Amino acid sequence: MNLAQADRPTIKWSWIGDNSDKxxxxxxxxxxxxxxxxxIGLLISVPLAIYAYRHRWFYTPLTSxxxxxxxxxxxxxxxxxxxxxxLTVQTAEIGLxxxxxxxxxxxxxxxxxxxxxxxxxxxxxxxxxxxxxLWRVEMPLALPVIMAGVRLATVTTVGLVTVTALIGKGGxxxxxxxxxxxxxxxxxxxxxxxxxxxxxxxDGLLVYLERRITPWSRSRAGQRRPAPKTQSxxxxxxx
Amino acid sequence: xxxxxxxxxxxxMESTWRGSGIDPGILVRVYEHMSMSLQAVALAALLxxxxxxxxxxxxxxxxxxxxxxxxxxxxxSFGILGITFFITTALDVPGILGFxxxxxxxFLLAIPPILTNTYVxxxxxxxxxxxxxxxxxxxxxxxxxxxxIPLAAPLIVAGIRLATVQVVATATLGAVVAWGGLGRxxxxxxxxxxxxxxxxxxxxxxxxxxxxEVAFGVLERIAAPRLTSQKKRVVAGSRSGQLGPAA
Amino acid sequence: MTGDVMIxxxxxxxxxxxxxxxxxVHDLSMDIVRGETVVLVGPSGCGKTTTMKMINRxxxxxxxxxxxxxxxxxxxxxxxxxxxxxxxxxxxxxMPHRTIAQNxxxxxxxxxxxxxxxxxRVAELSDILELDEALLGRYPNELSxxxxxxxxxARALAVDPPVMLMDEPFGAVDPIVRERLQDQxxxxxxxxxxxxxxxxxxxxxxxxxxxxxxxxxxxGVIEQFASPExxxxxPANDFVKQFVGVERGLKRLALLKVSQIGIEExxxxxxxxxxxxxxxxxxxxxxxxCSVVEDGELLxxxxxxxxxxxxxxxEAQARPxxxxxxxxxxxxxxLDSIVTSRTQVAVVAxxxxxxxxxxxxxxxxxxxxx
Ligand SMILES: Nc1ncnc2c1ncn2[C@@H]1O[C@H](COP(=O)(O)OP(=O)(O)O)[C@@H](O)[C@H]1O
Ligand SMILES: [Mg+2]
Numbered sequence: 001m002n003l004a005q006a007d008r009p010t011i012k013w014s015w016i017g018d019n020s021d022k023x024x025x026x027x028x029x030x031x032x033x034x035x036x037x038x039x040i041g042l043l044i045s046v047p048l049a050i051y052a053y054r055h056r057w058f059y060t061p062l063t064s065x066x067x068x069x070x071x072x073x074x075x076x077x078x079x080x081x082x083x084x085x086x087l088t089v090q091t092a093e094i095g096l097x098x099x100x101x102x103x104x105x106x107x108x109x110x111x112x113x114x115x116x117x118x119x120x121x122x123x124x125x126x127x128x129x130x131x132x133x134l135w136r137v138e139m140p141l142a143l144p145v146i147m148a149g150v151r152l153a154t155v156t157t158v159g160l161v162t163v164t165a166l167i168g169k170g171g172x173x174x175x176x177x178x179x180x181x182x183x184x185x186x187x188x189x190x191x192x193x194x195x196x197x198x199x200x201x202x203d204g205l206l207v208y209l210e211r212r213i214t215p216w217s218r219s220r221a222g223q224r225r226p227a228p229k230t231q232s233x234x235x236x237x238x239x
Numbered sequence: 240x241x242x243x244x245x246x247x248x249x250x251x252m253e254s255t256w257r258g259s260g261i262d263p264g265i266l267v268r269v270y271e272h273m274s275m276s277l278q279a280v281a282l283a284a285l286l287x288x289x290x291x292x293x294x295x296x297x298x299x300x301x302x303x304x305x306x307x308x309x310x311x312x313x314x315x316s317f318g319i320l321g322i323t324f325f326i327t328t329a330l331d332v333p334g335i336l337g338f339x340x341x342x343x344x345x346f347l348l349a350i351p352p353i354l355t356n357t358y359v360x361x362x363x364x365x366x367x368x369x370x371x372x373x374x375x376x377x378x379x380x381x382x383x384x385x386x387x388i389p390l391a392a393p394l395i396v397a398g399i400r401l402a403t404v405q406v407v408a409t410a411t412l413g414a415v416v417a418w419g420g421l422g423r424x425x426x427x428x429x430x431x432x433x434x435x436x437x438x439x440x441x442x443x444x445x446x447x448x449x450x451x452e453v454a455f456g457v458l459e460r461i462a463a464p465r466l467t468s469q470k471k472r473v474v475a476g477s478r479s480g481q482l483g484p485a486a
Numbered sequence: 487m488t489g490d491v492m493i494x495x496x497x498x499x500x501x502x503x504x505x506x507x508x509x510x511v512h513d514l515s516m517d518i519v520r521g522e523t524v525v526l527v528g529p530s531g532c533g534k535t536t537t538m539k540m541i542n543r544x545x546x547x548x549x550x551x552x553x554x555x556x557x558x559x560x561x562x563x564x565x566x567x568x569x570x571x572x573x574x575x576x577x578x579x580x581m582p583h584r585t586i587a588q589n590x591x592x593x594x595x596x597x598x599x600x601x602x603x604x605x606x607r608v609a610e611l612s613d614i615l616e617l618d619e620a621l622l623g624r625y626p627n628e629l630s631x632x633x634x635x636x637x638x639x640a641r642a643l644a645v646d647p648p649v650m651l652m653d654e655p656f657g658a659v660d661p662i663v664r665e666r667l668q669d670q671x672x673x674x675x676x677x678x679x680x681x682x683x684x685x686x687x688x689x690x691x692x693x694x695x696x697x698x699x700x701x702x703x704x705x706g707v708i709e710q711f712a713s714p715e716x717x718x719x720x721p722a723n724d725f726v727k728q729f730v731g732v733e734r735g736l737k738r739l740a741l742l743k744v745s746q747i748g749i750e751e752x753x754x755x756x757x758x759x760x761x762x763x764x765x766x767x768x769x770x771x772x773x774x775x776c777s778v779v780e781d782g783e784l785l786x787x788x789x790x791x792x793x794x795x796x797x798x799x800x801e802a803q804a805r806p807x808x809x810x811x812x813x814x815x816x817x818x819x820x821l822d823s824i825v826t827s828r829t830q831v832a833v834v835a836x837x838x839x840x841x842x843x844x845x846x847x848x849x850x851x852x853x854x855x856x
Contacts, residue, residue, distance in 0.1 A: 083434040129565045195315045216583045
């Protein structure tokens, strides 16, 4: 590390301009890693959560396992995988997906459990089959809570992607790590701030998406059904 | 399988635990890791709890509390560490390389969950209960200490737990900026291509995180057996703003 | 009962798994005829809802047999069975994520009606239930309680099911709205002639809505199953007597029509008649007044005072009755007319003020006591 670098404390704006194509490429990589993780996370969580919702006994073991996964610091999780999957995108994705599961499963189950019983009963009384009940009544009504989970999972993943720089991926984390190694604040800030901006933007987009797909929950704010209540013990997965 | 046998053997060596040469051993690393984490959380709590109580009680500066919570969620902890590392080296802060960088980053990371949970907990105390208390002639201070704090206690403790678990996890990254802690094994294992160190470190870090989480759960139950069940009232996900990732 | 049986329950019992052997419904038998409204009424927890839900298999009977339109419900696919039975519950259960129009269209869509037919049906139903067209695009949480109830009824009627199950459908709205909804629903039923099983815990609502009432006691036991009038006239036992309440007689008056009891002729005189005729008529009935009727048409009344010094009745200027009742009025309305009029009787006229006769307090109280 070159501590003697003369212009150390200042930001080199020209570096940003000179490297804009690299920055853009890493930005896209960051988005790809995030979207892939959340998408796979959803593909896994939805069936598991639906099963756990219908068969209550399954919920505790499921959340225990995913909870332990969630508690393991990301660097350790990646380290577990490295000897087997190496410095590949699989290593990064297995870890990242692992972190989305607890959040998504909890919120999907909470969303389903929060469907008002009168709506459920009326639907049954009108002759909804159990599949129709799930996809036409329960899942749509669970959407706001599920979307809250998707938002949390996505923002979490955006942050965690930076850590994958240590296993050769990293998206914007690449700049943070190389900035640390060369004592170059410009790169650190570019990596951190763009990651922050990405997290905030994606969160905003998901809020917008949620509003679009749940127009009913917007109308007459005062009469909104309260969101279903669940436990609060999920800590943020930060590192 | 060979690898796992090697890891097992590594764990069985006394030098692994007690250290040899410049390697201080697992026991010292665990101590470093935990004392750094707990001190960072303690300092953050000392500073932030009063602020959270103030905001929750007076409902002033709510916007600031919400913003810090959201900001903490979106900020990558790896980035914070990068920034604190750069600043401490730029300022030539004395001490072990990476120590203050890691400490500052952990301290900053501990702030949002504690602040948000304290503020949300206090604010969430039933308004009618408070009005009744005021009507009975309780002073504002009495309302805070006898009503709001006890009722918000489970959430406040949960906030401290969230912060601690998060900080213990992030302390692993301290090794990236040349500090110690259990992350050392993983980072060294990565650097040297030594899978035994890598896996051994991963196991230690994972266990420490899980133990912290479980220990806190036990602690919460001992500290407030009547109140822990009320935690269930908190809403999932980001709606309450109190669960937030910040990697 | 005459007519063909639409719903039949034979020795039906229900014991919930969690209930440690005590039955929610015990050995209940009941035939419900096509086109009638049967109201299940009884104290809370007596098994009304359970009985009703067994008809569309939301609850499955432990023993006994239930048929709808001749088919054993247990031998039908529950989903198909339910699509053919309208279902309304107290909390309505509108789907908050679907607009009012979509909510009404729920079952037609399940049955895969084509879009134009669905749209037409929704328009028809909103018309029948007086739901403003502007409401159709809104979401349920933007409606008042009364509006939501009507949407719930519209939704249940969507595929014109011959059978409707209604569990305290008007229980959640305030009394004024409830009364309006009840009247509207009675009107509707007059036209639609559905077979309805209606659950309530409110005996007055039962009396108002029912063709027949089944009064249930704890454990789903029928204490009496009869027309409202019969239940009020001769309650089967003390339980029914107590459940029906102390105003039994008065309530019954609301069910009886003037045409159902004997109407007296009353003192009548024609306007051309001499005063003497009027006096004779009054003496005959021992009244101090007399109706003036010309060719069957009621002109009003005269009394001794107004006749004073006149030669014919016409000269005395008959005064109009402030109120009179018709064949279709209830005895309760007649009673009201009696106690508020000076004349101590209700005058009965039919369409176009054709004089029919009079109804005295004595005659009505005789009816209550019988
Ligand atoms: N799903 C159920 N599980 C167990 N017991 C039930 C269930 N539903 C109703 N019961 C019991 O059956 C009895 C009758 O209930 P219900 O039919 O709902 O009464 P009602 O509608 O007349 O108020 C009550 O004692 C009630 O507690
Ligand atoms: Mg009921």
